[in-house]
Amino acid sequence: MASRSSSTRGQVRNAPPQSAPGATAIANRSARSFASESQTHPLKHDWTFYYVHRPPTAKVIEYEKEIRKVASFGSTESFWSIYAHLLSPSVLPPVTDLLLFASSIRRPVWEELTNGGRYFIRLRKGVADRAAAELGYHCRLWEDSILALIGDQFDEEEGIVGMVLSVRGQEDILSVWSDREREGGVGSEKPDTVRAKLINFLGLPPTTVCDYKSNRAQLEIAAQKAAALSLTHVNGSTPTTPGPADASVNGFFGVGAARRGGGSERDREK
Numbered sequence: 001m002a003s004r005s006s007s008t009r010g011q012v013r014n015a016p017p018q019s020a021p022g023a024t025a026i027a028n029r030s031a032r033s034f035a036s037e038s039q040t041h042p043l044k045h046d047w048t049f050y051y052v053h054r055p056p057t058a059k060v061i062e063y064e065k066e067i068r069k070v071a072s073f074g075s076t077e078s079f080w081s082i083y084a085h086l087l088s089p090s091v092l093p094p095v096t097d098l099l100l101f102a103s104s105i106r107r108p109v110w111e112e113l114t115n116g117g118r119y120f121i122r123l124r125k126g127v128a129d130r131a132a133a134e135l136g137y138h139c140r141l142w143e144d145s146i147l148a149l150i151g152d153q154f155d156e157e158e159g160i161v162g163m164v165l166s167v168r169g170q171e172d173i174l175s176v177w178s179d180r181e182r183e184g185g186v187g188s189e190k191p192d193t194v195r196a197k198l199i200n201f202l203g204l205p206p207t208t209v210c211d212y213k214s215n216r217a218q219l220e221i222a223a224q225k226a227a228a229l230s231l232t233h234v235n236g237s238t239p240t241t242p243g244p245a246d247a248s249v250n251g252f253f254g255v256g257a258a259r260r261g262g263g264s265e266r267d268r269e270k
Contacts, residue, residue, distance in 0.1 A: 041076040044152050048072040049082065050099035050108060056169060064109050072103055079150060089142055090129040094169045100146050101162030101177070108162060110215045113179050116159065117214045119194055120175040121204070128165055128172040141202050145174060148201040158194050182212055 049070040052063065070086075073079045089098065101108045128142045142165045154160040159180040166173040176198060195210045 043074055043076065043079070043150055045150075046072060046074040046103035047079070047150055048101055048103045049086070050101070052097040052099070053093075054095050056094050064107065067099070067108065074103075083143075088129050089165055089167055089172060090126055092167045094167055096167040098142070098165045098167070099162065100149065100164075105161050105179075108164075108177075110219055113161070113177065114216050114219065115181055116161075116177065116179045117182055117212055118175050118177050119198060119210055119212050120173055121198070121208060121210050123172045123174060125171055128174060141174060144202055145176070145198070148197075149176075153201060154194065154197060160194065181214060181216070 049072075050067050051070060052066050052068070054066060071082045073082055086098075092098075099108050106112060123141065129140055145163055148154070149160065149163050159178040160176060161179045162177040164173075164175040164177070166175065176194065178194065182192070182194075192212070195212070198204075198210060199206065199208050
């Protein structure tokens with residue numbers, strides 16, 4: 001699917017940041033207003049935009065409850081009508097997550113995709129949203145990544161069902177979600193087609209670090225830490241805050257330990 005020309009990109013989205021991001025701060029139309037959009041060029045799948053926001057000082061949140069639906073679309077025309085009203089990542093405050101998932105995915109959380117995994121790239125602050133001349137970028141990485149997603153640039157067998165941009169204080173994190181485990185597992189020596197395609201689509205250097213994490217493995221680690229924390233309570237010792245399951249994990253969708261034993265916020269997000 002063709003992207004807009006560089007002269008028109010970002011003209012509508014560069015609105016000033018809102019004091020308390022809500023649905024209107026992420027998209028200033030209601031989802032109902034897109035129901036009548038022309039379906040002139042239907043996409044292969046229907047897609048849904050979501051967002052999550054929490055204050056940087058908040059420590060424990062039931063993430064699934066914090067996910068807010070913005071709008072769904074199933075055509076090229078309806079996508080652009082929604083996307084033109086989304087704020088640029090550069091004006092969103094930390095900690096905010098922009099999500100785009102296939103509408104067939106009922107819940108964009110780890111537990112819904114236990115047989116899958118996530119590829120993710122850490123970006124210097126602002127690179128996801130603007131051209132970076134020093135690296136030769138002439139595109140916005142978030143925009144180009146979602147155009148690749150809804151434009152069927154990934155193969156069916158790769159199982160790519162969603163993308164997330166995590167706006168953090170010191171960096172942004174681009175995550176690509178699959179509904180199936182990477183072939184051969186995490187340590188497989190087989191060529192990783194998803195990683196190669198992602199780097200190619202975004203015009204990134206071949207040496208770009210693109211990590212992979214299994215959802216099942218991260219859920220198991222989080223469950224172990226939650227069990228260990230629970231045991232300290234039973235033994236009457238002073239509970240300690242569990243450390244991160246993995247310093248590079250971008251797992252901000254899971255439900256907190258208080259509800260489903262999924263681990264603390266530090267287990268699930270960095």
